[in-house]
Amino acid sequence: MALLSVDHERWSGARRWEVMLLAKQSVAKGRARFRREAPEDRRRQLGEAALRCIVKHGNAGVSVRQIAAEAGVTQGLITHHFGEINELVAYAFDIMSAGILQVLMKGVEEAEPTPQKRLDSFIELSFSPLLFDRDVLGVWVVFWGLILHSPRMSASQQGEYSDYVVTVEGLLRDLAQDEGFSIGDIRLTAIAFTALLDGLWLAWCLNPASFKPEQGVQLCRNWVEGLRRGAYG
Amino acid sequence: MALLSVDHERWSGARRWEVMLLAKQSVAKGRARFRREAPEDRRRQLGEAALRCIVKHGNAGVSVRQIAAEAGVTQGLITHHFGEINELVAYAFDIMSAGILQVLMKGVEEAEPTPQKRLDSFIELSFSPLLFDRDVLGVWVVFWGLILHSPRMSASQQGEYSDYVVTVEGLLRDLAQDEGFSIGDIRLTAIAFTALLDGLWLAWCLNPASFKPEQGVQLCRNWVEGLRRGAYG
DNA sequence: AGAGAAATTATAAGATCGTATAGCAAGAAA
DNA sequence: TTTCTTGCTATACGATCTTATAATTTCTCT
Incomplete structure (x- = not known):
């Protein structure tokens, strides 16, 4: 890993x-x-x-x-x-991206095979010390800066981001199907959930005193609850 | 400005x-x-x-x-x-932070004085070309990188972030009071909404093809709708 | 054991970086 | 007009950076 x-x-x-x-x-x-x-x-x-x-x-x-x-x-x-050197950095970015997605997917696969448990595992893992980490964000911020100015890095990012969103999309779709609620645009909704995760990660790493990781988990669960109640239908 | x-x-x-x-x-x-x-x-x-x-x-x-x-x-x-030079950069950060919050607050004050219109103005302005801009994020990403490694920058950031969250908190509180729904922890909820905004900003700037700013606005409105339906109670 | 491929070191050239220092000069005050 | 403050320029030094080149060494393969 x-x-x-x-x-x-x-x-x-x-x-x-x-x-x-x-x-x-x-x-x-x-x-x-x-x-x-x-x-x-x-x-x-x-x-x-x-x-x-x-x-x-x-x-x-x-x-x-x-x-x-x-x-x-x-x-x-x-x-x-x-x-x-840019090629080395891009390679490092690929290593890291693959590693993160792998951690998440492994956790999801190890969870009980219900849509609820799988999504919840995804959320909890996102806020675990493994990923919800200042150092990890530090690396990511450097990558973001490079992505904005390097086509090579941007190309890598587009692929990684797409994979990530598709993964989230699958988790949300399964949940909606299982519980029988509807989602208007699943891709967009997955983008929003991804944004929430990234935004909380960013906020906490820049200001760890603002909330606790468990509270981050709760906020994500609240978001899912809004989804259940049809806010994104 | x-x-x-x-x-x-x-x-x-x-x-x-x-x-x-x-x-x-x-x-x-x-x-x-x-x-x-x-x-x-x-x-x-x-x-x-x-x-x-x-x-x-x-x-x-x-x-x-x-x-x-x-x-x-x-x-x-x-x-x-x-x-x-770090002092100059920190000064530039303060200029920019103050400018952004000023743009947002000016828009809110110019909106019709109902909680709904004020919050919606805040959202729409967040996705307007003035702020929802690759170049603006580019500056911000550099700041983030410095904040993570410089106590001086971190100190500035804590203040700016706090102001921002308090502003959002006020907008949400007014809305909840006006419409009569409850929010469990307003500060946390404001943090989540802020995170959603930042996350969408980040995602769009890194990958502008993934969604349109109007869709970002819609996703925020959906989030507010979840709030109305008691997902954060 | 020995040869050949290529992984690795060693070294140098040229830019750019941050910061310190000394002196010049702009513009207000007298 | 002359003086004086200080904003500003000019210049230099040492460190670090990227990249290129040639020489060396390791290790596999026959």
Whole structure:
């Protein structure tokens, strides 16, 4: 899980440097000076290092030098694998997007197979520490800034957003069908629910004192209650 | 109006440079080489230049050199008036926040004095080209990024957000009282509505094809309808 | 064991960044 | 007209950035 690996490795800086030191020691003993890895693996390592840098320094963390240092490699390796740094960031965005949607879908699939429980699982997971996290938003804000100015990033975003909305759409449709209420425009309604989730995430991360995650869950349930009562019919 | 001035002056670059050229010509004729302005005025000019730079280049626009060039002054002037650049950015944030809330409140006050019309005016204005604008979000996203990493910016944000929520709270309270329905926790409910607005703003700016501003208005009205039907009681 | 492919390092060049400092000059006051 | 305050310019320094290039090293494959 991409997201988890980011969180886990955030605190493993020490271990990371130990590894490097060991590597340098082993040079003196005639061992390998660096590890040669499969491009696929290295690309992912660099992508995750980029995410860690962004978590730590925000926009300032988007830098070839910092990311290379974080990954424990030299700068040239980023050029070698990604050409320009924007490509690395876009790749990191894809990793993160996929990770988040995967976390959510896994939770939904593990819930009891009723539309109510599935949607509720989706909501609760959205407000769990795994996603409802300042650091996660910090990464996302950087991405938003890039999306607005980079066609490459924008293209990725459109796909990810579409997938997300379609997922929400399915959850809402199933609920409406099961409970027998009607929704005028399901796609639009899913967009609104998505917006509510994102807006609460944003508000809480920027101002954690304003409400508690559980209250966020409640507000989403209230929204669903409005849906039940036909406000979106 | 801060926001308007940003929008207006975005297209007045040519005029701005003409002024500079004239100023330089006049040097040859022995006239003033630069204008000496009151600190208050100059600070505002620099703040608005900063906003224009952010609109144009996003995070990359936050640069002493670029902002000074945009304002038609030398770099040292920013140091002189603000000390460090973060202070200028925070000032620009305050300008912009005040401008947005002012636009909204002016619209509300100009609406017919019924709770329904006032809230609806607030909603429609939120989705008008003045605020529902890619460039405006672009500026905001940069601010969000800074808020997450700067206590100074965070302090400003807490105040602005609080004002905003209190405003929404008042609009909702008046509506509930007038129509005789109940709201469990008005502050929380106002937070949810604010989140919905921000979320829709964000979604549309990142993906303008996903829905039309009028549809955003409708989704907000639907949310209010859910409120009426007691979903937040 | 040895050769070849390519992953990785090493190094440099050129921009741009933020900030500090010293001196100039605009415009009000006398 | 002359003085004085201070807004403003001019310039420099050191750090950091991106990107390009060539040399080196690892590791697989035969």
